[in-house]
Amino acid sequence: MLERKTIGVDMGGTKIHASLISGKEIISECTLDTPAKESEKAVLDRLIEAIEQVFQSDCEGIGIGVPSVVDSEKGIVYDVVAIPSWKEVHLKEILENHFKTPVYVNNDSNCFALGENFFGKGINASNFIGVTIGTGLGSGIIIDNKLYHGANTGAGEIGSISYKDGIIEQYTASEFFTSKGLDGEELYKAAKNGDQKALVTFEEYGKNLSEVVKIILYAYDPEVIILGGSISNAFEFFIEAVWKDLEDYMYPIALKTLKIEKSELKNSAVLGAAALVYNFKTETILES
Missing domain, CATH: 3.30.420.40 (ATPase, nucleotide binding domain)
Incomplete structure (x- = not known):
């Protein structure tokens, strides 16, 4: 197919x-x-x-x-x-x-998850969440190898959940950097050069993103969380802080098997959209 x-x-x-x-x-x-x-x-x-x-x-x-x-x-x-x-x-x-x-x-965001399901790191996972972090924060949900999008494709709008004095998206997408007068891409370059201020900023970002991971764990208990979007390029600079801030998660047994990975799928946006066609045909075959 x-x-x-x-x-x-x-x-x-x-x-x-x-x-x-x-x-x-x-x-x-x-x-x-x-x-x-x-x-x-x-x-x-x-x-x-x-x-x-x-x-x-x-x-x-x-x-x-x-x-x-x-x-x-x-x-x-x-x-x-x-x-x-x-x-x-x-x-x-x-x-x-x-x-x-x-x-x-x-x-x-649903397309991103489907793209990972058919072409990327979700191929071998039956239950996973694809999270896009860039201008905004969105997520697509795969349950038992099927896309779950809710009644209005609004399932997974974690970025709109209240957090601190706003919503989570303000602290985990590009606004986190722009609100500090920072350019995310320049900060990433600085972090690669070992700039301490940049590294501390990404550590703070990772702590915020850890709250997204906790919500996903409590709501869906997936095998894998796959991160995509422009901010995911800085994965190496914030992932340690994400894991560290998960230490207070109520069910630590789940953390022993959980994987948090960065998408490596090239052209993920168009491949994810194309996967809508594959998804329909697969569901048709399964239902027939």
Whole structure:
């Protein structure tokens, strides 16, 4: 199944990245700017243009990851913050009518988890959580080898849980650094050069991220937690603090088998979107 052609689309407020994929290999790709401030139709037209650049008639389906709430069954996208005109877009219906091929739409964090499930470090795990840490904090949940996304693909919105004087995302995503007047990428470079201030900052970050891990453990008790997103590049500088702050976790037996790993999946956004197609076909086979 994984050698068949699919299209994965990473739909963002800045860029639209569409790729024709066979297995893990990207055969062709197209990246266009998202006209985020323009009309719903203007954004749709740009999305269609990007897909058309890589589309082939023998594609088995198109998977699209979007940073928003999605009715994954009907393929309706709601209230995309980064694209103000997208309040209720019937994306599946529109694109299936245009391309005459199945289309699957889901939240981008769920796509990340599916990508790890089919292509990455989640291949050998039946129960794991994929956590993206970058501009925001999102998570995708795999239970018994199936994606669990809740009624509105809103399951796993751990970043919105109250923490300190705000929400967890403020302390575990890019705002943690910008609120201190720091540039995360520059801080990472400084840490690599042994800068003590940078190392202490990442240690503080790790303590905050440990609270996310505790919530995941209490709620889902997974085998593995896989970290992705831009901040995960600094994994080596915060992971020790994460583990150290887990010492007060109520069920230490779970920590003996828990793995916390950094994603090594290249092109994870489009591969994760393409995995929506594989996921549907796998579920269809299992149910038949």
